[in-house]
Each structure stands twice: as structure tokens, then as C-alpha cells.
Amino acid sequence: MVRCKQRCWRCKKNYVLADSRQRFVLCYDCQKNELSKEVKGKLKKMFDISEEFYKENIFLRDIKIKYLRFGELSDKQIEAFKRVVKEMKEKK
């Protein structure tokens, strides 16, 4: 996965580190409202991680927003989310 800095397509101000194939990237500030909604259901605990992680990583933001919108995730998405969080924790 090639990661590069792209400008947020909504505010056109902040840069986001994202997959270069990803077209419509949003920065943390633009997703903040949606991200702050309460997570319910069985994955509540998984999303209970440091806000810093969501600030740093667009993938984590996207997964959380998907779950908030649709109320479910595939096993693959859950696995990937956990893996990324683990990697970020190890880096600290």
C-alpha cells in the first residue's frame, strides 16, 4: 500500500496520510462530528481507543464511521482494525 499526503477534499486545507488510490480523503477535523457519536453494540470496546489514534489514522476513522453508519463490519475489517491499533501501540 502506497501512502501519500493528500489534501482533504472537504476543507481543502488539511493534509491526510492515505492510500494513494483513495480518492475522497477527509481529515480528522471534518470527520470529528461523526466520530464523536456513541458506539453501540458488540464492537463498542474495540473502538474504545485513544483519540490520538483516530487523529493519526484515516483507516481507523473510516472503519469507525462505517460501523456507526451500518452497524456492522466484516471479519476482515475487524481484524484489520485490531491489527492497525496493535501496530500503533507497539510503535509508541
Ligand SMILES: [Zn+2]
Ligand atoms: Zn478537512
